[in-house]
Amino acid sequence: MKNEVLSKTIHEVSADLKAKKVSSVELTKAALDHLEEIEPKVQSFITITRDEALKRAAEADQRLASGKDVTPLTGVPLAIKDLLCTKGIRTTCASRMLETFVPPYNATVVEKLYEAGAVSVGKTNMDEFAMGSSTESSFYKKTRNPWNLNCVPGGSSGGSAACVSSDQAFGSLGSDTGGSIRQPAALCGIVGLKPTYGRVSRYGLIAFASSLDQVGPFAKDVEDCGLLLGAIAGQDPKDSTSADLPVPDYAAEMKKGVKGLRVGIPKEFFPAGLNQEVADAVKKAIVELEKQGAKVEEVSLPASPYGLAAYYVLAPSEASSNLARYDGVRYGLRVPGENIVEMYSKTRAAGFGPEVKRRIMLGTYALSSGYYDAYYLKALKVRRLIKQDYDKAFGKVDVIATPTAPNPAFRFGEKTGDPLSMYLEDVFTVSINITGLPGLSVPCGMSESGLPIGLQLIGKAFDEATLLRTAYAYEQATEWHKQKPALKES
Amino acid sequence: MALSEKDVQYVAKLARLEVTDPEVAKYTQQLANILEYVEQLNKLDTTQVEPLTHPLDVKNVFRPDEPKPSLTQAEVLSNGPEVQSGHFKVPKIM
Amino acid sequence: MPTEYEPVIGLEVHCELKTATKLFCGCRTTFGNEANTQVCPVCLGLPGTLPVLNEKAVEYAVKIGLALNCTIAQYAKMDRKNYYYPDLPKAYQISQYDKPLNYGGYLEVPLKEGIKRIGVTRAHLEEDAGKLVHAGGKAGRLDSSDYSLADYNRGGIPLVEIVSEPDIRSADEAYAYLTELKNILLYIDVSDCNMEEGSLRCDANVSIRPKGTEKFGTRTEIKNMNSFKFAKQAIEYEIKRQAALLDKGERVVQESRLWDVTENKTKTMRSKEEAHDYRYFPEPDLVPIILSGDYVRKIKDQLPELPGAKRARFASKYGLTAYDAGVLTADQELAHWFEEGAKHTKSPKGLANWIMGDMAAKMKEQEKELKDLEFDQKKLGELVDLMEAGTINSKQAKEVFAEMFDAGVSPAEVVKSRGLAQVSDPKAIEGAVDKVLSENPNVVADYKGGKQGVIGFLVGKVMQASRGKANPKLVNEILKKKLDA
Numbered sequence A: 001m002k003n004e005v006l007s008k009t010i011h012e013v014s015a016d017l018k019a020k021k022v023s024s025v026e027l028t029k030a031a032l033d034h035l036e037e038i039e040p041k042v043q044s045f046i047t048i049t050r051d052e053a054l055k056r057a058a059e060a061d062q063r064l065a066s067g068k069d070v071t072p073l074t075g076v077p078l079a080i081k082d083l084l085c086t087k088g089i090r091t092t093c094a095s096r097m098l099e100t101f102v103p104p105y106n107a108t109v110v111e112k113l114y115e116a117g118a119v120s121v122g123k124t125n126m127d128e129f130a131m132g133s134s135t136e137s138s139f140y141k142k143t144r145n146p147w148n149l150n151c152v153p154g155g156s157s158g159g160s161a162a163c164v165s166s167d168q169a170f171g172s173l174g175s176d177t178g179g180s181i182r183q184p185a186a187l188c189g190i191v192g193l194k195p196t197y198g199r200v201s202r203y204g205l206i207a208f209a210s211s212l213d214q215v216g217p218f219a220k221d222v223e224d225c226g227l228l229l230g231a232i233a234g235q236d237p238k239d240s241t242s243a244d245l246p247v248p249d250y251a252a253e254m255k256k257g258v259k260g261l262r263v264g265i266p267k268e269f270f271p272a273g274l275n276q277e278v279a280d281a282v283k284k285a286i287v288e289l290e291k292q293g294a295k296v297e298e299v300s301l302p303a304s305p306y307g308l309a310a311y312y313v314l315a316p317s318e319a320s321s322n323l324a325r326y327d328g329v330r331y332g333l334r335v336p337g338e339n340i341v342e343m344y345s346k347t348r349a350a351g352f353g354p355e356v357k358r359r360i361m362l363g364t365y366a367l368s369s370g371y372y373d374a375y376y377l378k379a380l381k382v383r384r385l386i387k388q389d390y391d392k393a394f395g396k397v398d399v400i401a402t403p404t405a406p407n408p409a410f411r412f413g414e415k416t417g418d419p420l421s422m423y424l425e426d427v428f429t430v431s432i433n434i435t436g437l438p439g440l441s442v443p444c445g446m447s448e449s450g451l452p453i454g455l456q457l458i459g460k461a462f463d464e465a466t467l468l469r470t471a472y473a474y475e476q477a478t479e480w481h482k483q484k485p486a487l488k489e490s
Numbered sequence B: 001m002a003l004s005e006k007d008v009q010y011v012a013k014l015a016r017l018e019v020t021d022p023e024v025a026k027y028t029q030q031l032a033n034i035l036e037y038v039e040q041l042n043k044l045d046t047t048q049v050e051p052l053t054h055p056l057d058v059k060n061v062f063r064p065d066e067p068k069p070s071l072t073q074a075e076v077l078s079n080g081p082e083v084q085s086g087h088f089k090v091p092k093i094m
Numbered sequence C: 001m002p003t004e005y006e007p008v009i010g011l012e013v014h015c016e017l018k019t020a021t022k023l024f025c026g027c028r029t030t031f032g033n034e035a036n037t038q039v040c041p042v043c044l045g046l047p048g049t050l051p052v053l054n055e056k057a058v059e060y061a062v063k064i065g066l067a068l069n070c071t072i073a074q075y076a077k078m079d080r081k082n083y084y085y086p087d088l089p090k091a092y093q094i095s096q097y098d099k100p101l102n103y104g105g106y107l108e109v110p111l112k113e114g115i116k117r118i119g120v121t122r123a124h125l126e127e128d129a130g131k132l133v134h135a136g137g138k139a140g141r142l143d144s145s146d147y148s149l150a151d152y153n154r155g156g157i158p159l160v161e162i163v164s165e166p167d168i169r170s171a172d173e174a175y176a177y178l179t180e181l182k183n184i185l186l187y188i189d190v191s192d193c194n195m196e197e198g199s200l201r202c203d204a205n206v207s208i209r210p211k212g213t214e215k216f217g218t219r220t221e222i223k224n225m226n227s228f229k230f231a232k233q234a235i236e237y238e239i240k241r242q243a244a245l246l247d248k249g250e251r252v253v254q255e256s257r258l259w260d261v262t263e264n265k266t267k268t269m270r271s272k273e274e275a276h277d278y279r280y281f282p283e284p285d286l287v288p289i290i291l292s293g294d295y296v297r298k299i300k301d302q303l304p305e306l307p308g309a310k311r312a313r314f315a316s317k318y319g320l321t322a323y324d325a326g327v328l329t330a331d332q333e334l335a336h337w338f339e340e341g342a343k344h345t346k347s348p349k350g351l352a353n354w355i356m357g358d359m360a361a362k363m364k365e366q367e368k369e370l371k372d373l374e375f376d377q378k379k380l381g382e383l384v385d386l387m388e389a390g391t392i393n394s395k396q397a398k399e400v401f402a403e404m405f406d407a408g409v410s411p412a413e414v415v416k417s418r419g420l421a422q423v424s425d426p427k428a429i430e431g432a433v434d435k436v437l438s439e440n441p442n443v444v445a446d447y448k449g450g451k452q453g454v455i456g457f458l459v460g461k462v463m464q465a466s467r468g469k470a471n472p473k474l475v476n477e478i479l480k481k482k483l484d485a
């Protein structure tokens, strides 16, 4: 039987820990027991780290007992996407290529969670090298959507979303290159945030597309989301692209209400043919914000519909280079060959799945001699046009509201036959990565068939506080985040 | 710009990916579809537009020239598929 | 009549910077340590790691650019050069493509026929690769080994690649360019330029064309020459090889070649199986380098006087020949030693002769460096002045020098203790001359009869009589005066 404490949020359970109503070891054991019990159904994890978790929980209890250095995350069981390097714990990127890879170092965000006293219960499943929108491209398993086990949890951070949605962990970290936090958060009915590019260190995040990747949190509610962001944000001397900016007190910032806040609605994000349930839910959410005193106005982002096309040039190009290092020499899989070129080619053919190969080839093509200007350079120019659109819009509004995903969770296999149809899942999320802006998804409704729908809020660069504030105000007035999935098939 | 099977074979070779003939046929089709979708970028006039490589406007991030500890040799080699006398071993190069 | 060809040569020099740490991580750059002990997650290219640029490397690169009269870029960036090779951990090298730190410079190279200006296209910053040991089979040979072993200690050490314009017209010019470039790099103290340890490496692009024509011929690239001597030999060989091909009506194939030191010839490197397609693109993990005028000016102000300027100054200030000025400035320490010495003598030219003559020979013979010398500039200056003043003659000076070199004693004291002082008193010499003339009437008669060469015999006699102490110049003068009277 599931221990009721597992249904709580981080801020609730953190209070219990501080009040000694429960110890971290008890809490962690309960979480692990529940995790293991439902794992055959949900399959969120690639690696479960029970011993490591209990060790950290015991340390957290000492910290709680001493009362020193206690943070809201001290003693709280969390989960980490399996592309964040964890020292001594294998980190696979859901790829056969890295089945045996054990990093000798921690990602900066992992280090920060540990410093805050958090407990990690394991490494979550994902699309291979974060390439996908359904977590189906994992070499290891298919994570299932807790709201309907026949549906995908979204991707690429499907495991990190499903485990929080099903109370296997109180929160988790994921990564978002084109929507990989926001889309699974929407599909699993939880809160997910992609911070501004540079807000959170990428050191130790196994790169997919370096100029787009960003680490961010999954949480059961907006307040937890702010706590997790506060813990991982900040400049890192190991990441040249992390910003030298102070990290606000998100918990205080988010409770200021939305009176007078200017909310922009871009018509390009409500195209004809958009799933009606999604469109309705998002529009209702906007009305709710208006009710609370926000001023809603239409904005135009004319170049943003080209974001997906630009993304599918830029991301694969960077990926083709980032994934070149998997060559069977220093770590990971090696398939023997007569000579070095044969070894390389066999290793990479066996180590990567079809989606990864597709993107590597696409990116290699876009960068290759004779095509660079037509594809890569063109995409970089379109990137600037899209950025200019957003800059202009944010001259008028404080936050932009859109759907997160074009539809609720879909069934396994529904889009795997046609890569392009899968790519279209990212249509509302990619332009935020292209521009580096922060984006958040908060639950805003349920489909007829009982699948969650997400509202995407987009903010100015480094203004996550306003996103959290808007989402918090909305969430406090609604009940979506309180619903729990039944872990049933239908 | 129509993508041919020859292009896919060239790119696979460049990316060090062994591909079978049926794979080449499949990838050619799929990549051609994606590239066709990407062609829509040409609808935008970008003649006066500077490329944007970094979403962030940051410059001159440097590190002081101060030594930090390296890994031990055992740590360096710990993930190596094949190691020999302190080195990573690789098959013959020519 | 055979066609006369003109070689067209461009050089690419890779220079390892002497920073304490690597270009993108805190690993040390020490040479010769045990394999894979100067390696961290970053320079091993482990998944998830990121580069952070070493500020000292940027400073050194700018220093090189300034010393080579380059324009320092207002906007520079790092790029990825993608290719697979087991010495390259990330399968891309972080380098600079279209926005290098330094471009459009030149180097003034002293040649026998005068100074020649050779263009420097660019000098950009990049990371070094690791090292491969080819083992099994015919071990050590790339083309016949069974396997290779990779060591990443060198991987990530900062390099500046200095690319010349194809302005060089002979192997000798190439040699002179390399020598001058190395000298500059040593002067500005950015590299130890140790060729045996690979901290200076050179590739040459060589082509030939019929003399008087404009169009470049097909070039070959001679890779990785680790000594200037080999570079010169390889370029000479390659020029002849290409000329022979063209004379036979054959074509030069564009390819990379290696200099085989045992066979003294360039050999084709079995071409990689596809044409290079490096797919350069801006390194997203690093941000642009935008250096202020102030920053560049500060570095410029710190530059020492460079070899070319020093040569010119030595020639004009000290009255040295171009050759002597070249020898003395070929080593910054020697130049400094000379210049200190010049403060202690009335004849810098005389000092230069001593330094390049007896002193250099003895130092070579005894394998001594400047810091090992028993004497200082003041003493050598003293010796020069004693000789210039005629106190001792050149033969005596050599003896005094030897003693000073071995024991560090002051020349004035040696002269005194050995009673060596030269007799330059005309009266004393006149006496000796008169005596010799009166004792050798036949010789005097011969002289007067037109055999003027016999004066040497008479000088010898006077010197003998003075036991070598007489000032030979004076003896000569007085003899002549008396004989011609």
Ligand SMILES: [Zn+2]
Pocket: B070, C022, C025, C026, C027, C038, C039, C040, C041, C042, C043, C044, C156
């Ligand atoms: Zn290192």
